[in-house]
Amino acid sequence: MIPAIELNHVSKVYSNGTVALHNMNLAIQDAEFVSLVGPSGCGKSTVLRIIAGLGQMNSGSIDWGVCDRKLAFVFQEAALMPWATVQDNVHLPLKLAGTSKKYADVLVQQAIQRVGLSGFERSYPRELSGGMKMRVSIARALVTKPNVLLMDEPFGALDEITRSKLNRDVLDLWSQHRWTVVFVTHNIYEAVYLSNRVIVMAARPGRVVADIAIDAPYPRNEEFRTSLLYNEYCREVSQCLMATMNEQPLLHIVGNDYSPSPQI
Numbered sequence: 001m002i003p004a005i006e007l008n009h010v011s012k013v014y015s016n017g018t019v020a021l022h023n024m025n026l027a028i029q030d031a032e033f034v035s036l037v038g039p040s041g042c043g044k045s046t047v048l049r050i051i052a053g054l055g056q057m058n059s060g061s062i063d064w065g066v067c068d069r070k071l072a073f074v075f076q077e078a079a080l081m082p083w084a085t086v087q088d089n090v091h092l093p094l095k096l097a098g099t100s101k102k103y104a105d106v107l108v109q110q111a112i113q114r115v116g117l118s119g120f121e122r123s124y125p126r127e128l129s130g131g132m133k134m135r136v137s138i139a140r141a142l143v144t145k146p147n148v149l150l151m152d153e154p155f156g157a158l159d160e161i162t163r164s165k166l167n168r169d170v171l172d173l174w175s176q177h178r179w180t181v182v183f184v185t186h187n188i189y190e191a192v193y194l195s196n197r198v199i200v201m202a203a204r205p206g207r208v209v210a211d212i213a214i215d216a217p218y219p220r221n222e223e224f225r226t227s228l229l230y231n232e233y234c235r236e237v238s239q240c241l242m243a244t245m246n247e248q249p250l251l252h253i254v255g256n257d258y259s260p261s262p263q264i
């Protein structure tokens, strides 16, 4: 099967010499829910930005197996326009795309309803909780009917209960729409709960160190969260993460270039 997104030997060095990614390979299948976890600075956001075309790679390539590719990005900050209502915020990408007002109104209403915010169309961001703002942000991503959803720690700033609720809602939406999802999180429990696969990355330079299939059926519910299987997967991911923390850097910077660290 041709992967929906395939990173081949992708490397990224920022202009200040930081080797954010080195020789990263990752194949994501159509309709897969894949989470990236790893220590701070290991390049998770860089991967998302490169997939989204928001950043250039220095070497390597991305192959796309998705026909009619439509990407949407959800950031950690809801980044809503404070002066605009919920419906106007959700309408923004359609306005930018020049979608007719009549069709856009239908899409906006559908997206707001999907994220459970019906009745709040005319509310302003200041009148919403953190979780509701994040729902608006998700609605704004969904309104364009994406087939690839890139989420960069979308629930990192939320309390645990709100995060759990949004996790369930995202899984419900995903089971209906079957987007290909690449989800960045620091939270092992969230990653295991949501994903078909958890990719563990290490830092300096950013690279994949483990690819763990979460072999548990969907729909996943509270029963799964309290199961032995879930706990075992969380422990496995956690152990991989701990192992990455104890590693020595593999690369060092030489001018604007980088090369393997000398073996000691």
Ligand SMILES: Nc1ncnc2c1ncn2[C@@H]1O[C@H](COP(=O)(O)OP(=O)(O)OP(=O)(O)O)[C@@H](O)[C@H]1O
Pocket (backbone or CB within 6 Å): 014, 015, 016, 018, 019, 020, 038, 039, 040, 041, 042, 043, 044, 045, 046, 047, 206
């Ligand atoms: N624009 C930039 N210029 C220079 N270095 C950058 C830039 N953006 C990121 N970096 C560096 O690249 C590395 C990877 O950053 P990135 O944000 O992708 O990591 P991350 O795993 O998403 O981190 P976090 O979990 O803290 O959000 C880090 O060392 C970071 O300091």
